[in-house]
Amino acid sequence: MMTSSEPSRVGHTVRKKSWTDLAVFGGKPAFPEKLHVGRPNIGNRQRLLERIDAALSRRWLSNNGPLVQELEQRISQFIGVKHCVATCNGTIGLEIAIRTLGLSGEVIVPSFTFVATAHALQWLNLTPIFCDVDLHTHNIDPHQVERWITPRTTGIVGVHLWGRPCEVEKLAEIAARHRVALLFDAAHAFGCSHQGRMVGNFGNLEVFSFHATKFFNTFEGGAIVTADDALAAKARAMRDFGFASHDEVIEAGTNGKMSEVCAAMGLTGLECLDEFIAANHSNYQRYQTELADLPGIRLLPFEGNEKFNYQYVVVEVDDTITQITRDQMLDVLQAENVLARRYFHPGCHRMEPYRSRFPDAGLPVTEMLAERVLVLPTGTAVAADEVSGVCEIIRLLVAHGAQLRDVLASRAART
Numbered sequence: 150m151m152t153s154s155e156p157s158r159v160g161h162t163v164r165k166k167s168w169t170d171l172a173v174f175g176g177k178p179a180f181p182e183k184l185h186v187g188r189p190n191i192g193n194r195q196r197l198l199e200r201i202d203a204a205l206s207r208r209w210l211s212n213n214g215p216l217v218q219e220l221e222q223r224i225s226q227f228i229g230v231k232h233c234v235a236t237c238n239g240t241i242g243l244e245i246a247i248r249t250l251g252l253s254g255e256v257i258v259p260s261f262t263f264v265a266t267a268h269a270l271q272w273l274n275l276t277p278i279f280c281d282v283d284l285h286t287h288n289i290d291p292h293q294v295e296r297w298i299t300p301r302t303t304g305i306v307g308v309h310l311w312g313r314p315c316e317v318e319k320l321a322e323i324a325a326r327h328r329v330a331l332l333f334d335a336a337h338a339f340g341c342s343h344q345g346r347m348v349g350n351f352g353n354l355e356v357f358s359f360h361a362t363k364f365f366n367t368f369e370g371g372a373i374v375t376a377d378d379a380l381a382a383k384a385r386a387m388r389d390f391g392f393a394s395h396d397e398v399i400e401a402g403t404n405g406k407m408s409e410v411c412a413a414m415g416l417t418g419l420e421c422l423d424e425f426i427a428a429n430h431s432n433y434q435r436y437q438t439e440l441a442d443l444p445g446i447r448l449l450p451f452e453g454n455e456k457f458n459y460q461y462v463v464v465e466v467d468d469t470i471t472q473i474t475r476d477q478m479l480d481v482l483q484a485e486n487v488l489a490r491r492y493f494h495p496g497c498h499r500m501e502p503y504r505s506r507f508p509d510a511g512l513p514v515t516e517m518l519a520e521r522v523l524v525l526p527t528g529t530a531v532a533a534d535e536v537s538g539v540c541e542i543i544r545l546l547v548a549h550g551a552q553l554r555d556v557l558a559s560r561a562a563r564t
């Protein structure tokens with residue numbers, strides 16, 4: 150199916166023969182247009198506009214409309230989970246899930262995540278207790294979780310970072326043994342599986358983000374999924390001010406509803422998931438081939454016979470080997486119009502209000518990864534030859550690492 154999401158190119162890529170041609174030194178940027186991390190996957194524009202048109206004709210724009218109901222049903226089927234409650238974004242989804250589980254006191258959460266994970270707890274006056282992550286998977290380290298459990302702990306929030314599922318069995322065992330709730334922030338992991346089961350089937354509840362930058366988007370949006378009837382009913386009421394029926398309020402709820410126009414985008418995107426995955430997968434494979442064996446550059450692998458959405462292409466830069474630092478590399482890439490990102494720098498524990506509260510959080514792996522990780526552009530808006538162009542620049546930087554480190558450092562010192 151042809152969709153409107155194929156990359157469109159204006160102008161040509163400029164090839165760098167020598168490091169002196171780099172844009173940071175006055176050369177022409179390699180790419181005439183900016184390459185983003187998280188350029189939205191659009192899907193079939195015509196289907197989207199038809200759906201929006203139908204919603205306008207129905208004059209039903211929000212409040213659990215037919216498109217939202219259809220999206221929830223399709224997502225439940227896709228994941229194989231009983232309940233899906235669509236929300237206006239992932240952050241509100243997390244807040245509703247946290248309240249639905251009745252969490253209080255302290256909740257254990259990784260610091261190496263988008264700050265929304267921690268803020269959702271803080272916003273509800275809970276105390277996020279930051280836990281370190283595993284060096285290889287970047288996910289919450291179950292052994293470290295045990296370390297932080299106290300009588301005040303009521304829950305654990307795992308984040309399936311980059312779409313790679315957490316060690317869900319170990320976390321479930323720890324949560325059961327300590328009688329605390331287990332919630333997953335699955336913002337990155339829509340369409341991914343663990344041991345053949347789709348993400349969305351683990352813990353007490355899981356929460357997706359369908360933000361524009363995500364693999365599957367509803368402009369803004371999210372969803373809470375669970376197999377538990379009571380939790381689903383509670384989350385559904387909380388999403389709608391606490392209403393259980395027209396005149397009956399059973400909870401102090403909020404407004405977390407998804408609009409019909411967002412659901413229209415979601416339904417259209419669901420029909421194009423295979424195309425999104427194919428584009429991401431092929432970009433990932435190209436990065437893998439072209440960055441293979443590059444000293445000091447580790448591309449995080451997607452391993453095993455599982456489903457992945459390949460939305461985040463993540464490299465670790467070990468500057469004891471590359472010499473050029475991750476941040477110098479980022480500056481060079483940005484000048485070439487490659488808007489790579491250093492997600493998630495600094496860790497949440499280095500941001501306010503957490504930094505003042507936990508000055509000595511003691512999270513060595515998080516600290517190290519926050520200094521090493523670079524996320525590279527991919528998605529349906531990024532073409533194969535653009536991926537090759539990005540890899541070519543990275544190879545050039547590594548080949549002249551020591552020289553560039555010094556030149557860039559002395560330039561920075563002069564400015």
Ligand code: T4K
Pocket residue numbers: 185186187188189238239240241262263265266308334336337358359360361362370371488492
């Ligand atoms: N948990 C986790 C683990 C998360 O990663 C997130 C969100 C959440 C929870 C919360 O879910 P939501 O409440 O957002 O549903 C972006 C996204 O805004 C955020 O949703 C996402 N994680 C995070 C990882 O990335 P920023 O601050 O990096 O966004 P921004 O504006 O810099 O955009 C990123 C890139 O995408 C830029 O290069 C521009 C490009 N872009 C962005 C938008 C919105 C486009 O090309 N088109 C667009 O429409 O946070």
